[in-house]
Amino acid sequence: xxxxxxxxxxxxxxxxAFGDSWTLLVxxxxxxxxxxxxxxxxxxxxxxxxxxxxxxxxxxxxGSGLLTREDAGPGRRAAYSLTEAxxxxxxxxxxxGEWGLRNRPTTRRLRVRAELLAAGGPxxxxxxxxxxxxxxxxxxxxxxxxxxxxxxxxxxxxxxx
Numbered sequence: 001x002x003x004x005x006x007x008x009x010x011x012x013x014x015x016x017a018f019g020d021s022w023t024l025l026v027x028x029x030x031x032x033x034x035x036x037x038x039x040x041x042x043x044x045x046x047x048x049x050x051x052x053x054x055x056x057x058x059x060x061x062x063g064s065g066l067l068t069r070e071d072a073g074p075g076r077r078a079a080y081s082l083t084e085a086x087x088x089x090x091x092x093x094x095x096x097g098e099w100g101l102r103n104r105p106t107t108r109r110l111r112v113r114a115e116l117l118a119a120g121g122p123x124x125x126x127x128x129x130x131x132x133x134x135x136x137x138x139x140x141x142x143x144x145x146x147x148x149x150x151x152x153x154x155x156x157x158x159x160x161x
Contacts, residue, residue, distance in 0.1 A: 005105065006021075006046075006047040006048065007046045007047050007107070007110060008106045008107025008109070008110045008111070009028075009100075009106065009107075009111075010097045010098075010099075010101045010104065010110065010111050010114040011024065011025070011028050011093060011096050011097050011100060011114065012025060012046070012047055012100075012110075013100040013103075013104030013106055022049060022053055022054075022057050023057050023060065024096075025045070025049070026041060026049070026054065026057045027066065027082075027086055027089065027093075028093060029041055029044060029045065030067065030080060030081075030086075031086070031090070031093065031132065032113055032153060034135070034150070036079040036081065037077050037079060037080070038054065038055070038058065038077070038080075039077070041054055042054055046110065061080075061086075062080075065083055066082075066083055066086040066089075067080045067081065067082060067083065068080065068081045068083060081136040081137070082132055082136040082137075083136075084133075084137065087129050087132045087133060087136065088129070090125050090128055090129050090132070091122065091125050094117040094118065094125055097113070097114030097117060097118065098114060098117070098118040100114065101114050101115065101118065109157070109160045109161060110160075111160075112159070112160040113156060113157055115156075116153060117153075124149060127149050128149040128153075130142075131148055131150050
């Protein structure tokens with residue numbers, strides 16, 4: 001019998017089937033939710049991550065080169081950013097989300113981004129990775145016609161609310 005998932009997110013549903021989900025879920029929230037600060041990550045966790053687990057996973061992700069942490073100084077919030085290595089996980093997240101859509105129970109509100117990524121395929125994933133490089137690595141922004149992938153993902157999520 002399948003254990004009930006902590007939430008209806010397809011990425012959560014997929015990684016719970018494979019093992020420790022917190023690390024990938026923290027990356028998911030930075031990547032898709034643009035949550036860059038500890039309190040944003042804690043308050044925005046759909047699955048209810050505990051503060052000690054979040055602190056541990058952030059430390060591990062920085063140590064493993066999947067996130068960077070800015071030097072904030074005393075009394076200031078430190079922002080976390082994706083690295084090139086974590087940005088290259090976009091296709092993995094897209095495929096995990098698609099697997100979760102097809103094989104695990106999910107909710108409409110939390111599945112819309114996975115559906116958009118699955119429908120857009122590798123071309124959309126590449127565009128999204130380029131946008132993440134702009135947001136997290138400071139890459140130059142090209143001229144754009146129409147909404148960005150980040151905007152389309154956010155609009156799809158908001159529409160599902």
